[in-house]
Amino acid sequence: MEHLERCAWFLRGTLVRAAVRRYLPWALVASMLAGSLLKELSPLPESYLSNKRNVLNVYFVKLAWAWTFCLLLPFIALTNYHLTGKAGLVLRRLSTLLVGTAIWYACTSLFSNIEHYTGSCYHSPALDKVREEHQSKQQCHREGGFWYGFDISGHSFLLTFCALMIVEEMAVLHEVKTDRNHYLHTAITTLVIALGFLTFIWVWMFLCTAVYFHDFSQKVFGTLFGLLGWYGTYGCWYLKSFSPGLPPQSCSLTLKQDSHKK
Structure with a gap:
């Protein structure tokens, strides 16, 4: 248990920093550009991580x-x-997950449609001899063909969006004190460790995507959609009163307590 506590302490101290929320988007963009440049100019030799069947993928x-x-x-x-004691506020904040699900579904559907309408069926990845008789990706694959269209990187989008969302939600740990409740402390410690490792996996696999997969423009658009999904919610909409809202902060909690006393 002591090792878990130390691990949680490290992850908590790292991921809740305001600097992480401020600079992680820029770090993702920089790593995507650097990885893509490396892929184009000096491709790395194939490895376990370049295989789409690897365990993490x-x-x-x-x-x-x-x-x-x-x-x-x-x-x-x-x-x-734990911070608000109000079920209504908790349900309101949980609606961020429904918003995230809608963003995930809308973007992945859009990417699929773009690939369909810009693609054609070929005999092989060498893009030789278009097979005009197959007008959909599914039909093309069933017949052993190769579909090539503008395939916006769903990995770049989703890994960007998920990593940034986790970091935003973990900012609430600045206010959480669980020393007096053993069960709550254990539950939150476990979740912090799981979310921390998940964030590192997302960032690591984002780097692998940049280095091994997709064309430059496909990764640019994928990352851009991930950033727009994050900034459009946490940077704009969630600041409004008619939204799920941001994770509770000390100033907002103080205001709510003062209004309740009055």
Whole structure:
């Protein structure tokens, strides 16, 4: 348990920093540009991580939103209820996960449609001899063909969005004190460790995507959509009163307590 406590202390001290929330978006953009440049000018030799069937890609990245949703759900519920004590405010904050689900679904559907309408079916990845008889990606693959269109990087989008969302929600830990409640302390410590490792996996696999997969423009658009999803919610909409709102901060908690006393 002592090792877990130290791990949670490290992750908590790292990911809740305001500097992390401020500079992580820029770090992701810089790493995407650097990785893409490396891929174009001096490709790295193939490795386990360049195989799409690697464990992290199959069991984590392809289920990135499910992992993020399932871990943020209890984290937001526990921390927000601990700070506010109001079920209504907790439900309001949990609606951020519904917003995130809508963003994930809308963007992935858009990417799929763009790839469909800009693509054609070929005999092989060498893009030789278009197979005009196959007008959809699914039909093309069923017949052993290769579909090539403008495939915006869904990994770049989703890993950017998920990592930034987790970091935003973990900012609430500045206000959370669980020393007096052993069960709450254990639950939140476990969630902090899980979310921290998940964030590191998302960032690491984002780097692998930049270095090994997709064309430059596809990764640029994917990352841009991830940044827009994050900034459009946490940077703009959640600042409004008619929104799920940001994680509770000391100033907002003080205002609510003062109004309650009056």
